[in-house]
Amino acid sequence: IWADVLGYVRKNISEVEYHTWFAPVKNLGVQEGSLVLGVRNSFAQEWFRKHYLELLEDALRSLGAQNPQVTFQVLPAAQDALLLPTDPPPAPPIHTGRAPSTPLPENRKVLNPKYTFENFVVGPNNNLAHAAALAVAESPGKAYNPLFIYGDVGLGKTHLMHAVGHYMTERFPGKRIEYVSTESFTNDLINAIRDDKMTLFRNRYRSVDLLLVDDIQFLAGKERTQEEFFHTFNALYENHKQIILSSDRPPKDIQTLEGRLRSRFEWGLITDIQSPEFETRVAILKMNAEHNRINIPQEVLELIARQVTSNIRELEGALMRVVAFSSLNNVPFSRAVAAKALSNVFAPQEVKVEMMDVLRQVAVHYNMPAEVIRGAGRVREVVTARQVAQYLIRELTDHSLPEIGQFFGRDHSTVMHAISKVTEALGKDAELTGSVDTLRRRMQGLDDEEA
Ligand code: ADP
Ligand code: MG
Numbered sequence: 001i002w003a004d005v006l007g008y009v010r011k012n013i014s015e016v017e018y019h020t021w022f023a024p025v026k027n028l029g030v031q032e033g034s035l036v037l038g039v040r041n042s043f044a045q046e047w048f049r050k051h052y053l054e055l056l057e058d059a060l061r062s063l064g065a066q067n068p069q070v071t072f073q074v075l076p077a078a079q080d081a082l083l084l085p086t087d088p089p090p091a092p093p094i095h096t097g098r099a100p101s102t103p104l105p106e107n108r109k110v111l112n113p114k115y116t117f118e119n120f121v122v123g124p125n126n127n128l129a130h131a132a133a134l135a136v137a138e139s140p141g142k143a144y145n146p147l148f149i150y151g152d153v154g155l156g157k158t159h160l161m162h163a164v165g166h167y168m169t170e171r172f173p174g175k176r177i178e179y180v181s182t183e184s185f186t187n188d189l190i191n192a193i194r195d196d197k198m199t200l201f202r203n204r205y206r207s208v209d210l211l212l213v214d215d216i217q218f219l220a221g222k223e224r225t226q227e228e229f230f231h232t233f234n235a236l237y238e239n240h241k242q243i244i245l246s247s248d249r250p251p252k253d254i255q256t257l258e259g260r261l262r263s264r265f266e267w268g269l270i271t272d273i274q275s276p277e278f279e280t281r282v283a284i285l286k287m288n289a290e291h292n293r294i295n296i297p298q299e300v301l302e303l304i305a306r307q308v309t310s311n312i313r314e315l316e317g318a319l320m321r322v323v324a325f326s327s328l329n330n331v332p333f334s335r336a337v338a339a340k341a342l343s344n345v346f347a348p349q350e351v352k353v354e355m356m357d358v359l360r361q362v363a364v365h366y367n368m369p370a371e372v373i374r375g376a377g378r379v380r381e382v383v384t385a386r387q388v389a390q391y392l393i394r395e396l397t398d399h400s401l402p403e404i405g406q407f408f409g410r411d412h413s414t415v416m417h418a419i420s421k422v423t424e425a426l427g428k429d430a431e432l433t434g435s436v437d438t439l440r441r442r443m444q445g446l447d448d449e450e451a
Contacts, residue, residue, distance in 0.1 A: 001063060002027040005035075008059035009052075014154075014317035020324050021052065026075060034069035035060065043327050045072045111169075111179060115162035121287055123280030126156060129271045133160045133244075137167035140175070140210055140242035144269035146233075150247045151273030154311035157246040160273075161212045164244060168210055175209040182218040186225045193224075201228075206235040210242045216265075217247045221256045230261055237264070276312065281305035284312060285319050294323055300338045307342050318342055355393050355407050361439055362389040374408055387418035388436060394419055396443055 010018050026038035035056070039045050053070060060068030117137075122130045129151075135143040149157050165177050180188075185205075192201035205211065211232070219226050236243055247254065250272070251265040276284065285301045296319075304322060308315040325341030326333050363370040366385040373385045386408065393404050394415070401412035408415070425432045 004063050005056065005059045008062055009055060012055060012058075014311075014313045017317040017320055020317070020321045021047070028073060031071075033067075034071050037070065037072050038075040039072050040075060041328065042074055044324075045074050047324070048072045111162045111165045111177075112158075113166075115159040116166050117163045119287065119291075120156065120159060120163055121276075121280060121283045123276055123283070125274040125276045125280060126160075129156075129160060129273045132269055132271045133164050134167075136242060136244065137164040137171070140168060140172075141240040145237065145240070146243035146245055146265060146268040148245045148247070148251065148265050148268065148270045149273065150250050150270070152248060152275070152310070154313035155273045155275065156312060157273060158214055161214060161244055161246060165210065165212060172209075176207065177210045177212070178205065178208040179212040179214070180205075181214045182216050182225075185213060185229065186218070186222060189225055189228050202232070205232045208236070208241065210244070211236055212244050212246075214246050215248070216245045217249060217254050219257060219261070220254050223258075226258050226261055230258070230264075233261070233264055237267075243268075275310045278302075278305055281309070281312075281315055284315060288316055288319055292323070296322075296333045299335055300333045303335050303338050304342070355397060355399060355404070358393045358396060358439075358443060359389050359407075361443055362392065365435060365439055376409075384432065387421050388432070388439070390415050390418040391422035392436065392439055392443070396440070 006022060009022055021044070024040060024044075028036040028038045030036070037048070037056075039048055049072060056070045057068045060070070117130075117134065120126075120130060129149050132144055132147055133149070136145075136147050149160060151157055161179065165179055168175055168177060188201060188204075192198050213229075219229060233243060245265060250270060251257065251262045254262070282298075282301050282305045285296075285304055286298075289296045289301065300322065301319075304315070304318050308318045322333070322338045322341045326337050329337075331337055359370050359373060362385055363373055366373070366381065366388075368382065368385060372382060373389055375382075377383075390404055390408065393399060393407075394401070399407075401415045404415045405412045422432070422436065426436065427433060
């Protein structure tokens with residue numbers, strides 16, 4: 001069961017956070033109906049009580065425990081060491097009891113109290129989405145309906161949706177608000193069909209004033225759910241009830257989404273959230289530190305903001321890791337400490353490399369301007385540099401052949417040709433092989449000289 005709990009936890013927090021806090025935890029089994037977890041010191045104990053108690057209880061509940069309890073025990077130092085290499089003792093099964101056919105699972109998630117407008121840092125990356133969410137919160141059903149927010153994972157979509165929910169709860173106390181993930185919506189539907197409770201299901205979703213549906217991209221390929229959601233959408237829309245949807249991509253890019261749903265998603269306003277700029281990342285870290293009453297020098301926050309660039313959840317995880325590291329080792333915050341705390345998490349191979357970075361490095365290596373490499377020149381040296389750049393971009397970034405082609409003002413078959421040229425030459429042409437290796441190492445940060 002501990003493995004299941006960990007699995008649940010892992011899905012709900014960032015990798016960094018998970019490794020910082022949960023990897024060292026020892027399962028001490030169940031005592032008097034409570035799951036007992038061994039942690040390293042009183043700081044960690046306090047931290048778990050404050051930050052992870054609810055999550056762990058949720059995890060146990062999701063496994064069927066009815067009245068889950070979790071307590072944290074500080075492990076004696078020796079025992080900690082002793083336990084490390086061995087497996088945790090097997091936990092006796094926690095009492096589980098499945099209620100006989102529940103009418104409709106009460107899966108309505110309470111809005112996360114942290115996810116408010118006040119706690120949302122606005123930057124150039126998210127100001128449109130923020131403004132739209134605020135407008136909708138102020139005049140639900142009238143401003144934009146539906147509001148469709150898309151963006152990569154960890155950039156604040158759920159936060160903004162909850163913020164609207166909080167705002168409306170305060171401003172219009174009588175209004176009914178339903179927040180649901182597309183997954184839960186689907187599960188509810190499946191259960192309702194199985195238990196012959198479709199009327200209940202429909203009443204529930206069609207009687208709200210604000211419906212928040214998170215991660216709508218998961219509707220893809222689910223025909224029955226799409227059908228049902230279509231009717232839910234229409235019922236709410238016709239009654240001027242507000243709908244907010246989030247997705248990791250715009251409606252037109254959601255595969256196998258029925259045309260009639262897609263067009264409805266495009267009726268209102270579609271707005272995106274991009275990765276935050278450096279300044280926004282620092283501001284988010286600052287706010288987080290202040291909330292947790294931790295005093296961290298600006299330069300340390302900046303170092304963290306430089307390490308984690310794309311995902312705010314990971315950014316927060318990194319901050320926590322630095323805090324944990326200095327608290328556990330009893331050293332003050334400094335750039336060096338932060339760098340150390342983050343060093344094994346952000347391993348060199350995870351360093352994010354962009355097309356422009358690769359091009360720049362190749363330009364330096366071959367001692368020619370980047371624009372020449374990107375240009376039309378057919379001189380042999382230039383062609384070689386261009387091919388190496390395309391080869392490395394393909395290897396080190398997630399970009400597709402057409403995207404790389406576009407970056408070089410060429411089509412994807414040219415890139416394919418370049419890649420096979422370089423691949424063929426590798427191992428045969430010593431100079432080219434050396435160049436590719438050097439550049440790769442440099443870009444992955446394995447080469448200290450360049451860092
Ligand atoms: P998504 O739903 O897009 O995957 P979340 O809304 O879950 O992302 O956000 C991930 C984490 O980042 C949350 O803890 C959230 O509070 C935080 N976060 C995201 N955007 C901001 C922001 N602009 N200001 C402050 N915190 C933010
Ligand atoms: Mg989300």
